Every structure is written in C-alpha cells, then in structure tokens.
Amino acid sequence: MNDGAIDVFEAGRTDAGRRVTLRHLGSGDQGEFLDLVRASVDLHRPWVSLPSTPEQFRAYLARYAKPDEESLLVRVRDSGAVAGVVNINSIIRGRFQSASIAYAAFAPSAGQGYMSEGVELAVRYAFEQLRLHRLEAQIQPENRASLELVRRVGFRHEGLSPELLYIDGAWRDHERWAITSSMIDIAPTPPHATLPER
Known part of the structure; x- marks a missing residue:
C-alpha cells in the first residue's frame, strides 16, 4: 500500500468536476467500514461478502497490505463520506501487467453515481500510477x-x-469483463520496470 502514490495521482488530475476521491483503506477506517458493511447487508447479498467483525477487518487489511493487492476507499469529495470500496487484486507483473478489480457500494450513498466515478478513477490509477495494462472484472x-x-x-x-x-455458499457463474490501458485516454506513462523489453 502506497499512500504517496494516491497523493501523486490525485494531485495530477485535471478533471476538477470529480465528485469523489480515492484513499487507501487503513486501520483507522475500521469502525466506519464495519458500520457501512452492516448497513449494506441487503445491498451486498448475494454478490459480495465484506468483513463484518473487527477480526475479519484486520485480516482484510493485512491482505491489502501486500504489494500485489490494493484496497481503495471511494470518498465523496464534499462530505468525506465513504461511498464504497474498490479492490485491485492479484496484481501480476512481467509480461502480464494485469490485475482483477472488484468493488462494492455502501447503501447510504448507493444509486448516486459515486461508484461509477470511483471505479473509473481507480482504473485510471491502476493504469497511470501502478502502470498496469489490463484489469478484469468478474x-x-x-x-x-x-x-x-x-x-x-x-x-x-x-x-x-x-x-x-x-460466493454465498456456492460456486457461481461469472461474466468476464476487461479493460486495457489502450482502451481509454490516459496520461502517458513509462512501462513498469518489470515489463520485458521484448
């Protein structure tokens, strides 16, 4: 987890009309996060399962402290309220430069378009700052x-x-969706150092 990377990314944004910002999930978010998960049970089931106890939250935080995982809170710029979470999972470098992306809105802010903006911002962060080439969503x-x-x-x-x-006690079918850095207009970035020359 690199809070400085988010700061650099956010500082370089020219889209001033954005309603949301990103921030890495941290230990200080436990109370608010767990309250939002409890308030969002009906919204999340059966699609996603988020930590609902302090022990589960600490394990979740430990997972996203690893270098191949990132958990980003989507915050409403005006109020600071947490609208949702976007996770960049299983980052693979080398020739792949790819990861999976998962996300969940929280009920108090759902239906207002904040998560669309948050996921779009997280995609740009993954491509421009993390220098990934591809993200997949299942x-x-x-x-x-x-x-x-x-x-x-x-x-x-x-x-x-x-x-x-x-998920939710059974093996579930999933549609596969993907986006690559060449599919959207992103800031020019050098390739990640692990990308082979050929």
Whole structure:
C-alpha cells in the first residue's frame, strides 16, 4: 500500500468536476467500514461478502497490505463520506501487467453515481500510477447494477466462466469483463520496470 502514490495521482488530475476521491483503506477506517458493511447487508447479498467483525477487518487489511493487492476507499469529495470500496487484486507483473478489480457500494450513498466515478478513477490509477495494462472484472450475470457500471466505465465483455468463484455458499457463474490501458485516454506513462523489453 502506497499512500504517496494516491497523493501523486490525485494531485495530477485535471478533471476538477470529480465528485469523489480515492484513499487507501487503513486501520483507522475500521469502525466506519464495519458500520457501512452492516448497513449494506441487503445491498451486498448475494454478490459480495465484506468483513463484518473487527477480526475479519484486520485480516482484510493485512491482505491489502501486500504489494500485489490494493484496497481503495471511494470518498465523496464534499462530505468525506465513504461511498464504497474498490479492490485491485492479484496484481501480476512481467509480461502480464494485469490485475482483477472488484468493488462494492455502501447503501447510504448507493444509486448516486459515486461508484461509477470511483471505479473509473481507480482504473485510471491502476493504469497511470501502478502502470498496469489490463484489469478484469468478474460479475455474476444477475448482478445488473454491476454490469451496467462496468459498461459505463468502458469495460468490454469477454465471455462467461461457469462456476468461477465461491460466493454465498456456492460456486457461481461469472461474466468476464476487461479493460486495457489502450482502451481509454490516459496520461502517458513509462512501462513498469518489470515489463520485458521484448
């Protein structure tokens, strides 16, 4: 986790009309995060399961302290309220330069477009600051709100993976969606140091 990377990324933004900002999830967020998870149980089930106890939160935080994982809070710029969370998971370097992205809105701010803006900002952060080339999202076919969100952000549909992830007590089918750095207009960035020359 690199808070400085977010600061550099945010400072370089020219889209002043943004309603949201990003910040890494930290230990000081435990109380607010757990309260928001409790308030969002009906919104999240059966799509996502987030930590709901202090022990689970600490384990979640430890996971996202690793160099191949990032957890970003989406905060409403005017109020500072946490609208949701975007996770960049399983970052793979070398020839792949890819990761998975997952996200969840919190009920008090849901339905206002904050997560669309937050995911778009997280995608730009992944490409411009982390210098990834590709992000993938796996979404259950019945999760219409999430499918609409990735469409708005510019992801393309790549297929269906039967029984891909174990969620809510069963192996669930997921649609695969992806976006690459060449699909959107991003700030010019040098390739990541782990990318081979050829």
